[in-house]
Amino acid sequence: xxxxxxxxxxxxxxxxxLFLTFLFGAVVATGCTGNxxxxxxxxxxxxxxxxxxxxxxxxxxxxxIAPNLTEIVFVAGAGHKLVGVTTADDYxxxxxSLPHFGALPLDFEAIAVLKPDLVLxxxxxxxxxxxxxxxxxxxxxxxxxxxxxxxxxQRVRTIGDxxxxxxxxAAAADSLEAAVAALRQTTDRAEERPLTLFLIDDETLFAxxxxxxxxxxxxxxxxxxxTAEIEAVRPIxxxxxxxxxxxxxxxxxxxxxxxxxxxxxxxPTWDIVPAxxxxxxxxxxxxxxxxxxxxxxxxxxxxxxRLHPALFPTTETPPAPTETP
Amino acid sequence: MRTLLLTVGGLLALLLFxxxxxxxxxxxxxxxEVYRVLWHHLTPGALPLLDETxxxxxxxxxxxxxxxxxxxxxxxxxxxxxxxxxVRNPLAEPYILGIxxxxxxxxxxxxxxxxxxxxxxxxxxxxxAFIGGLLSITVVYLVARTGSRxxxxxxxxxxxxxxxFMAAITAFVTYASPNPQKLQAVLFWLxxxxxxxxxxxxxLPAIVTGVGLLLMIxxxxxxxxxxxxxxxxxxxxxxxxxxxxxxxxxxxLVTGILVASSxxxxxxxxxxxxxxxxxxxxxxxxxxxxxxxxxALFLLWADVASRVLLPGEELPVGVIxxxxxxxxxxxxxxxxxxxxx
Numbered sequence: 001x002x003x004x005x006x007x008x009x010x011x012x013x014x015x016x017x018l019f020l021t022f023l024f025g026a027v028v029a030t031g032c033t034g035n036x037x038x039x040x041x042x043x044x045x046x047x048x049x050x051x052x053x054x055x056x057x058x059x060x061x062x063x064x065i066a067p068n069l070t071e072i073v074f075v076a077g078a079g080h081k082l083v084g085v086t087t088a089d090d091y092x093x094x095x096x097s098l099p100h101f102g103a104l105p106l107d108f109e110a111i112a113v114l115k116p117d118l119v120l121x122x123x124x125x126x127x128x129x130x131x132x133x134x135x136x137x138x139x140x141x142x143x144x145x146x147x148x149x150x151x152x153x154q155r156v157r158t159i160g161d162x163x164x165x166x167x168x169x170a171a172a173a174d175s176l177e178a179a180v181a182a183l184r185q186t187t188d189r190a191e192e193r194p195l196t197l198f199l200i201d202d203e204t205l206f207a208x209x210x211x212x213x214x215x216x217x218x219x220x221x222x223x224x225x226x227t228a229e230i231e232a233v234r235p236i237x238x239x240x241x242x243x244x245x246x247x248x249x250x251x252x253x254x255x256x257x258x259x260x261x262x263x264x265x266x267x268p269t270w271d272i273v274p275a276x277x278x279x280x281x282x283x284x285x286x287x288x289x290x291x292x293x294x295x296x297x298x299x300x301x302x303x304x305x306r307l308h309p310a311l312f313p314t315t316e317t318p319p320a321p322t323e324t325p
Numbered sequence: 326m327r328t329l330l331l332t333v334g335g336l337l338a339l340l341l342f343x344x345x346x347x348x349x350x351x352x353x354x355x356x357x358e359v360y361r362v363l364w365h366h367l368t369p370g371a372l373p374l375l376d377e378t379x380x381x382x383x384x385x386x387x388x389x390x391x392x393x394x395x396x397x398x399x400x401x402x403x404x405x406x407x408x409x410x411x412v413r414n415p416l417a418e419p420y421i422l423g424i425x426x427x428x429x430x431x432x433x434x435x436x437x438x439x440x441x442x443x444x445x446x447x448x449x450x451x452x453x454a455f456i457g458g459l460l461s462i463t464v465v466y467l468v469a470r471t472g473s474r475x476x477x478x479x480x481x482x483x484x485x486x487x488x489x490f491m492a493a494i495t496a497f498v499t500y501a502s503p504n505p506q507k508l509q510a511v512l513f514w515l516x517x518x519x520x521x522x523x524x525x526x527x528x529l530p531a532i533v534t535g536v537g538l539l540l541m542i543x544x545x546x547x548x549x550x551x552x553x554x555x556x557x558x559x560x561x562x563x564x565x566x567x568x569x570x571x572x573x574x575x576x577x578l579v580t581g582i583l584v585a586s587s588x589x590x591x592x593x594x595x596x597x598x599x600x601x602x603x604x605x606x607x608x609x610x611x612x613x614x615x616x617x618x619x620x621a622l623f624l625l626w627a628d629v630a631s632r633v634l635l636p637g638e639e640l641p642v643g644v645i646x647x648x649x650x651x652x653x654x655x656x657x658x659x660x661x662x663x664x665x666x
Contacts, residue, residue, distance in 0.1 A: 201507070201509065201510055203510055203521070204509065204510040204513045204514075204520075205520075205639070206509060206510075227637075230636075230637050230638065232635065232638060235635070235637065235638040236513065236520075236638055236639040236640075237637060237638060237639065238351075238352070238520070238632055238637055238638060238639050239386055239520065239521075240351055240352040240382050240386055240387075240632075241352060241637035241638075243352075243378050243381055243382055243386070244352045244353055244354075244378060244382070245637075246378075266521070267521075268385070268523055269381040269382075269385040269386055269523070272377050272378065272381060
């Protein structure tokens with residue numbers, strides 16, 4: 001019983017939040033103001049934790065300590081400035097050739113060796129107290145928070161500004177926003193919006209509670225989220241709840257090669273749930289729905305195609321724009 | 326004898342009422358519908374079913390869940406009695422010989438993909454947990470045994486050591502796991518839950534717990550004697566070593582199966598026997614049946630709490646047993662002139 005306590009609690013907090021994704025965040029405010037005391041070309045930037053950080057005039061060596069920021073840096077057109085990422089990073093494929101360092105716990109020594117001009121952190125999964133360690137190492141670090149699709153696109157612009165690829169980043173963000181608007185237009189034509197249940201795990205029924213971004217994604221995909229009223233960050237659903245709520249479609253982040261029959265095997269009473277009865281169980285690549293990156297748009301597109309196949313003729317939609325180096 | 330029968334009868338009535346109540350609470354199923362479903366299944370053909378959803382909820386989800394909660398609560402409580410008498414130590418509980426840690430390690434190894442699924446997906450986890458528990462207690466037993474005698478001190482120390490060892494395995498595999506989703510599931514399982522109970526999971530726990538209860542009632546007199554120590558018990562004609570071995574095997578079997586079916590639910594096996602002793606004293610003739618009933622009742626209501634406290638959500642039942650059980654137990658300890666053995 002008691003050994004649960006012997007696992008370092010911080011590790012669990014981190015691990016949990018790693019895929020718990022976006023919570024609350026302050027509004028980012030970046031400004032390029034000349035600071036005479038620190039040199040004419042130094043910029044002062046305020047991050048989402050409200051910390052004010054001085055940056056060199058141009059940032060050439062960037063380290064990200066959360067996988068979603070790596071993806072955003074690439075989308076912002078600054079992937080070539082990355083000099084190191086965490087061992088959890090796996091996208092885009094270009095990261096494979098970069099040095100990887102451990103993230104749990106954060107390998108400060110390995111990061112210091114990379115001599116970054118700027119470290120980018122995710123306020124929702126990285127420990128804010130790490131900032132002190134980075135300050136002591138004299139490495140500037142900025143924390144960003146993400147809670148909506150719009151905010152993610154906004155961060156693409158912010159990071160483009162910081163890393164000197166502002167026009168590339170703005171163009172990428174514009175096209176992402178246009179893609180969202182186009183998708184919204186398509187799904188708005190749907191005659192009915194199916195009740196949609198999103199499950200994070202197939203066995204233990206982790207789902208998204210009322211404050212989650214997931215309901216907005218399901219709405220954009222043309223569905224109604226079944227767990228939007230549950231007042232918890234990440235509830236473990238009761239099987240009864242699913243039976244009485246009667247979702248018409250079930251999405252899961254169980255991976256792309258998941259066999260939907262396994263869901264019924266774990267929950268044999270669900271054979272009368274409309275989604276199960278009609279064979280509308282779809283498993284998605286977790287990285288497309290649990291990671292706060294522009295790839296969420298691809299996750300939403302896949303959900304929209306499953307929810308409203310009639311609205312999406314057979315042609316595949318092109319993938320979200322990534323950097324062309 | 327009459328008071329014992331009266332108490333057992335009273336508790337049984339309370340149990341029956343509790344089962345009825347537990348089946349009726351939860352998400353929006355009308356009371357009439359609940360009993361209609363029950364009547365439909367108990368008297369085949371008498372009443373047609375109206376609502377399929379209500380049937381699934383009451384008969385396929387709540388009923389097996391209620392029954393398993395009763396079995397696990399009762400089973401862990403009598404094994405708690407057995408362990409406390411075996412080692413003559415009030416701190417003893419069903420998990421003291423490393424069974425739960427072993428089962429948890431087995432479950433964690435399986436969950437996180439370090440062990441292949443041997444049977445079907447749903448049965449492989451209990452199997453992995455059972456093998457883990459059995460492995461752990463086998464090592465403990467082999468260490469504690471010298472010739473035909475079992476040293477209680479060595480049994481306890483080996484149990485504690487083995488628990489730590491197995492816990493280290495669990496900690497390591499959870500730390501090394503690349504899959505955060507599954508990690509959450511393992512933690513949920515480790516705290517114990519009846520959330521995934523279905524009828525297929527019931528027969529084995531029912532058989533071992535039933536056998537355990539009958540054996541423990543049959544052993545009431547030898548167990549009373551053993552409380553006085555090995556020598557006095559021996560001089561009273563109790564085959565002490567054989568009884569010890571029987572208790573260890575029984576504990577391994579019952580605890581192993583129960584932990585495998587519902588996770589390592591804590592505190593029931595420690596608290597219930599002590600709470601019952603404060604009321605009826607230490608004689609096993611009373612202690613065993615009453616502990617079984619009290620443990621069953623306690624875990625039944627703990628499970629009800631775990632599924633209705635947060636609407637639509639599940640809490641690990643182990644959290645409830647600790648939250649409600651421990652303060653109650655402390656008050657009981659403080660208020661009564663409690664002596665052990």
